[in-house]
Amino acid sequence: MNMSDKVKKIFETEDIEFIDLKVCDLHGRLHHLSLPYSEAVLKKMMTEGVGFDGSSYGFRRVENSDMIMKPDLNTCMIDPFREAKTISCFTRVFNTDEQNTPYQYDLRNMALEAERLLQKYGIAHKSMWGPEFEFYILNAVEFQVNANESFIRIESDEQFGFNGYHIANPFDLYDDFRDEATRLLIKAGISVKYHHHEVGNKGQQEIEIFFDDLLNSADHIILTKYILHNLAAQKDLKLTFMPKPIYQQAGSGMHLHHFLLNQQKKNIFYRKGGYANLNQTALYYIGGILKHAPALCAFTNPTTNSYKRLVPGVEAPTAINFGQANRASCVRIPRYVKNVQETRFEYRPPDATANPYLALT
Known part of the structure; x- marks a missing residue:
C-alpha cells in the first residue's frame, strides 16, 4: 500500500471504525460508500477494489454498469462530521476487465491525464x-x-x-x-x-x-x-x-x-x-x-x-x-x-x- 507518513500516522494513532470512499459523478455531486475498517478490509480494497454501479454515476450504461473503485490513500482525512471515527478518502475508478485498467473518463483520472499531456507536449511540468x-x-x-x-x-x-x-x-x-x-x-x-x-x-x-x-x-x-x-x-x-x-x-x-x-x-x-x-x-x-x-x-x-x-x-x-x-x-x-x-x-x-x-x- 502506498501512503504518506501523514496518512500512516492517522491509521496508527486513531481508533478508526469506518473507511469512507468518496466519488464525484459527472455533475460534480459527491457520493460516498462506507465500510467497517480493518487492515484486512483495507488491503482487499487496495488490491481488488470495491464494486459499484457505474450507471448511477453517469459513467456507464445500465447494460454494462459494473465498475471498481479503489481508495487514494494520500487523500485520507478524519471526517469531522461523522459520529463514528471515520477516515475519508477520494478514490480512482477502474474497469472490470482482467487487468482492472483505469476508467478513461474517471474524473480524477482525467485530471492526471491532463497533467501528463502538459508534460508530453513540453508545455509545462x-x-x-x-x-x-x-x-x-x-x-x-x-x-x-x-x-x-x-x-x-x-x-x-x-x-x-x-x-x-x-x-x-x-x-x-x-x-x-x-x-x-x-x-x-x-x-x-x-x-x-x-x-x-x-x-x-x-x-x-x-x-x-x-x-x-x-x-x-x-x-x-x-x-x-x-x-x-x-x-x-x-x-x-x-x-x-x-x-x-x-x-x-x-x-x-x-x-x-x-x-x-x-x-x-x-x-x-x-x-x-x-x-x-x-x-x-x-x-x-x-x-x-x-x-x-x-x-x-x-x-x-x-x-x-x-x-x-x-x-x-x-x-x-x-x-x-x-x-x-x-x-x-x-x-x-x-x-x-x-x-x-x-x-x-x-x-x-x-x-x-x-x-x-x-x-x-
Whole structure:
C-alpha cells in the first residue's frame, strides 16, 4: 500500500471504525460508500477494489454498469462530521476487465491525464491553481410551485444597506463561522489564504485557498464545499454556492488563479518588462482561453443560474478580453502580485456549480 507518513500516522494513532470512499459523478455531486475498517478490509480494497454501479454515476450504461473503485490513500482525512471515527478518502475508478485498467473518463483520472499531456507536449511540468469560493449564508429558504401559487422566500439576519466587502463587526455576522471553517479546512490538509465578508449584504462570504496542482486543487474544491455545507447544516443555516441566489445582490463566482511551472519548479509565465510582466507563452495561453471561452462555459458555468450572474455592474466578467486589475474581463491579471513565482492570471467566469475536475482540466 502506498501512503504518506501523514496518512500512516492517522491509521496508527486513531481508533478508526469506518473507511469512507468518496466519488464525484459527472455533475460534480459527491457520493460516498462506507465500510467497517480493518487492515484486512483495507488491503482487499487496495488490491481488488470495491464494486459499484457505474450507471448511477453517469459513467456507464445500465447494460454494462459494473465498475471498481479503489481508495487514494494520500487523500485520507478524519471526517469531522461523522459520529463514528471515520477516515475519508477520494478514490480512482477502474474497469472490470482482467487487468482492472483505469476508467478513461474517471474524473480524477482525467485530471492526471491532463497533467501528463502538459508534460508530453513540453508545455509545462505542472499547472497550479488557486480557487476563490464565494457563497451566501442564509437563515431560511422556502419555495413553492403548484397550480395555485409560486413563491420563493429567502431570509437573512444580515440587513444592512451598503456594500459588504470586507465589512467589519457588528455587521459581519459570520466571521466566527469562517474561522471554524478555516480550522476544519486546515485539518483536512487545505491551506487557506484568507477569508472575509463579500460584497453582498445579505450574507455573502469568501474563502480563498492557496495554490496546488490540478488534481489536488480539484479535490480541494470538492472537499471545501463538503466541509462548508456540513458545517452550515450543523448550525441550522442554509449555505448556497448558487451563482445568483438573490436578485440585485452580488453574484458568487469561483475565480481560478492559474500559472504553470517547469520541471525546475519555475514559473514559465514571467518576463520582466513584458505586458504585466508576462511573456509570450502566457499571452498565447490567455489567447487560447479567450478563443474558447464560450465553449468553456459548458464546463465552468453549467447551470442556467450561472448566466444570471454574468451581467454588467456587479463586478462580474462580461467581456471576452484580458486586462490588468479589470474585474469586468474574462481574464484579470492581478496588479498586486510581486512574487515572480506567482506571476499569474485569474479566470473569472467559473462558478462553484461547475464540476472542478472538468473545469480545471
